[in-house]
Amino acid sequence: MTTQLDFARASFAADLANYGDSPAILSANGSLTYRELADRVTAMARRLGPVRRLVALAAANDLDSLVAYLAALVAGHPLILLPEDKPAALDSIVAAYDPDVVLRPGGGSTALEERRPGTLHELHPDLALLLSTSGSTGSPKLVRLSHKNLQANAESIAEYLRIGAGDRAMTTLPMSYCYGLSVINSHLLRGAGLVLTELSVVDPCFWDLFRHHGATSFAAVPYTFELLERVGFADMALPGLRYVTQAGGRLAPDKVRSYAELGRRNGWDLFVMYGQTEATARMAYLPPELATTVPGAIGIPVPGGDFRIDPVPGLEDGELVYTGPNVMLGYAERPGDLAAGRTVAELRTGDLARRHPTGVYEVVGRRSRFVKIVGLRVDLGQVERILADLGVQAASAGTDEGLVVAVEGDHDTRLLGKVLAQGLGLPRTALEIHAVEHLPRLGTGKLDYPAVLALRRPAAGPAGTAGPTGAAGPTGAAVNGAGNVRTIFAETLECTDVGGDDTFVSLGGDSLSYVAASVRLEQVLGHLPADWHVTPVRDLEPRPRSVPRRKIRRFFAPLETGIVLRAAAIVCIVGTHVGLFSWQGTAHVLMAVAGYNFARFQVAGARLPRLRRQLTSLARVVIPSMAFIAVAYLVTDRYSLANILLLNAIIGPEAVTTQWHFWFVEVLVYILVAMTALLAIPWAGRAERRFPLLFPLALTGVGLLTRFELVDPGVPNTAPALWLFALGWAIARTRNVGQRCAVSVLAVLTVPGFFENATREGTLLAGLLLLIWLRSIPVPRGLRGLTVMLASASLYAYLVHWLVYPPLAPVSPALAVAASLAAGVAYWALSMRVMGMVSRWRIARAGTSAGHRAGAAA
Incomplete structure (x- = not known):
């Protein structure tokens, strides 16, 4: 298959058919030959089309993901490779780079979201693959790799590992991670087999699969070896095992020596390797025969590569610099960077190194303050900044084995440990927090980081346990003004763990909490970014801006259209019911806004987390509604038990009586329950992900x-x-003008004739069109706060106004409306406070239970 541009071939992807009927893919569900794999790749390449486009792939360790990856390489489409289990990362990258095609494999097929037939981008002919750097998944900074980079690194790895057609590798690492991807590339290059699995090494089924398919190798990061010790790996009978590879961070020398000796006894080799995404994967390997004599070394350069050590002023050891055909083209931080060719000729690793007398290289430290723990790059400065945001003075130090943090003063170290572990994405046992009276400092007044590192506990036990949370309130932060993004989300959503990869949606945000969050966010950022609710926190952090303030903004402030519609609707509903004026149709606009918000906040994510989020959001509607209606039932004779149970719309009288006062809440709850149940069905969830617009249109x-x-x-x-x-x-x-036009036409065709009142129909249609075409509506600055408050309390005002206005309307309709809205705001504030208290109690209880379990385990 040819494309518009000629490009350097990656033969490991293009020449699959040359290996004929040799087994290429093996799994628990069967096997696939190289010829069959090549056919699937060719078919997928045809689906991607002949026009060269930017493709984003959410990849898992499954056949569909592998086929999509290879097809993009074969057809010449530059590919952004991301993990399937982090939808927030995909959403962030899609927002930042606007790919032409988005692929979401799953369920035996690949959903292809063709966002445009051609491309908006200028794509350099050499560009083949874009990967996140280690530990920065979801960041807009990507590594640009060429076909030559991929091919060269696959060849060098296959050479020093002596991979042959008889080898079969287990996929123990995600293919979206450069180390895991290098295993795939190097084995396909030599016609070897891949045992595709997402099972962990602690799962007995992993080892059953290993033996069943005669696997000969697996890849490991330092944390993998901790898991291997738990499952008794040393005593396993694995006659087919030929070698184990290790990368993704430094493995302690004593463990290197121990596993190298174990391998010698059991007939397999340990290959310790060193690499970075910027070098496609591997830069060095330690020959197995040297693993017991120089276990702390990274080894020698991979075939085709070379090292040198450049002096660093003021330091005894120099910086390790790598050259080779696998060095990246450069970084990309914005779509315009995709047009660039090679911008770097060598890789400055940032590691301080020396050469051992045996000729191998040793890494002895970092030039910058970064460590790599369980494969994740951790910025020690960022650790201190996170704690500073919480009002905690701290000093952090660490090695590739773990992180040590000293905090000044009397703090709950267990709570801080949990916050940091979640924020950095680290296992809790890789992190130690020590409370000290004063941070250790040198005579110059600078922090004494070696003294911090010396606080490390002996390696006899876990580095700490997670304890009770919530004692200090949301994040424990005391931030002036609006606060930062993490504080805003923590306080709005009543949660303690807000990490850089978290989004408003993943933290449980919904239509009842997004109003307050969006307004505070706009105050901090100066504007409200598109898709802010699915953008990772780290990408929402404010950046310096020099945009001149337009004159109109002195008098008006933009608010999201959904917020304005909610505020306007509740005023119209209450005013119409009281008799102050008559403006009908806005309740039906609110029903559309409810669907709009459901799609934004309740649909994304994996099935079980999404289900929990949907049920939590449903409870926020049901509980305050039932509680208030129960009070109305007790103090009036207008309602029934069916109203309390939100069942009147099902079993109540067909005639519209006072018992129909709460029809909106009842029907909304029915729909939310139905949609939650529908999306819990696996095929329905897959259909929604594959056809994000067609799915709701079908429901329409x-x-x-x-x-x-x-x-x-x-x-x-x-x-x-x-x-x-x-x-x-x-x-x-809707994502483009064409889709908005189509939905607008649908609204225009279906609204007329629904009501007998043309004004009511016009109101509904106008609300729908505003929601379709306007992201925000300017409101007078003096009314901004009131608009936000009314939108936040709209559900509660709808509930309480039925009891508030009747005695006041004969005196003053205007007073009745104002009192109803004020009562709604008061009930909203009370409900939020009660739900916040419950949430903090649950977090504290869960944290205490976790701490007890961890302590018992220790």
């Missing part, structure tokens, strides 16, 4: 059957509910 079609009375909904007086909810969902999924 189902809803239109009741809208046009072709099907009896079974719930009286609720025909528009599903139609409008699904239409709002579809609006949230």
Whole structure:
């Protein structure tokens, strides 16, 4: 298959068919020959098309992901490779680079989201692959790799590991990680087999699969060896095992020696390796025969590569510099960088190194303050900044074996440890927190980092245990003003663990909490970024801006359209019910806004976390509604037990009576329950991910059957509910002008004729079109705070106004409206406080239980 441009071939992907019927892929579900794999790659390449485009792939260790990766290489499409289990990272990269195609494998097929037929980008002919640097998944900074880089590194690895057609490697690492990807590339190059699995080495099924397919090797990071010790690896009978590779951070020399000796006894070799994403994967390896004599060394350069050590002023050891055909083209931090060719000729590793008398190289430290723990690059300065944001003075030090942090004063070290572990993405046992009276300092007043490192506990036990959380409130921070992004999310969502990869949605944000979060976020950032709710926290952190303030912004401030619609709707609903004025149709606009927010906050993510988030959000609607209706039932004679249980729309009278006052809440709850149940079905969840716009449009079609009375909904007086909810969902999924036009046409065709009142229909249609076409609406600055408050309290004002306005309306309709809205705000504030207290209690209880379990385990 040819493309518009000629490019250097990566033969490990292009020449698969040359290995014929040799087994290429083996798994628990069967096997695939090289010829069959080549056929699938060719078919996928055809789906990607002949026009060279930027492709983003959310990859797992499965056949669909592998085929998609190889097809992009074969067809010449530059590929951004990301982990499938971190949707926030994918959303962040999609927002930053605007790929032409997004691939989401799963369920035996690959969903291809073609965002445009051609490309918006200028793509350099050499560009083949873009990978996140170690530990920075989701960051817009990517490593640009060429086909030559990939091919050269695969060849050098295959050479020193002596990979042959009879070898079979277990995929113990994600293919989105350069180390895991290098295993795939080097084995395909030599016609060897890949045993595809996402099982962990602690799973007995992993080893059953290993033996069943006669695997000969597996790759490991330092943490893997801790897991191997738990499962009794040393005593396993693995006659086919030929070698084990280790990279992703420094393995302690004593462990290197121990596993090298174990391998000698059991007939396999240990290859310690050294690399960075910027060098495609590997730069050095330690020959197995030297693993017991120089176990702390990184070894010798891979075939085709070379090292030199450049002096560093003021230091005894110099910086390790690598050259070779596998050195990246350069970095990309924005779409315009994709047009660049080679911008670096060599790789300055940032590691301080020396050459051992035996000729091997040893890394003795970092030129910058970075350590690499369990394969993740940790900035020690960032550790101190995170704690400073929490009002904690700290000094951090560490090695590739773990992180040691000293905090000044009397602090809950268990809570801080949990916050840091979550924020950095580290195992809790890789982190030690020590409370000291004063941070250790040198005579010059500078922090004494060797003294901090000396605080490390003996290696006899875990580095700490997670303890109770929530004692200091959300994050324990005391930040002036609006606070930073982490503080905003922590306080708005009542959570203690806000990491750099977290998003508003992944932390449990929903339509009831996004109003306050969005307003505070805009105060900090000066604007509200598109898709902020699915953008990782680290990418939302404020950056210096020099944009002149437009004159109109002195008098007006933009608010999200959904916020303005919610505030306007509740005023119209209450005002109409009181009789101050008559403006109908806004309740139906709110139903569409509910669908819009459901799509934004409740649909993304893996199935079980998404289900938990949806149920939590549902509880935030159900509990305060039932509580208030129970009070209304006790103090009036207008309601029934069915109202309390939110069942009136199902079993209540068909005639519209006072018992129908809460129809909106009841029907919204029914739809939320139905959508939650639907998306919990695996095939439905996959369909939604594969067809993010078509899926809600199909639901809209189902809803239109009741809208046009072709099907009896079974719930009286609720025909528009599903139609409008699904239409709002579809609006949230529109990504370009064409899609917005299509949804607008659907609204224009379906709204007229629904009401007998043309003004009411116009209100509904206008609300839908505003939601489709405007991201924000300017409101007078003096009304901004009031608008936000009313939008936040809209559900609560809808509930309470039925009891507040009747005695006041005869005196003053305006007073009745104002009192109803004020009561709604008060009930909202009370409910938020109660739910916050419950949330903190649950977090504290869970943290205490975790601490007890960890302590018992220790």
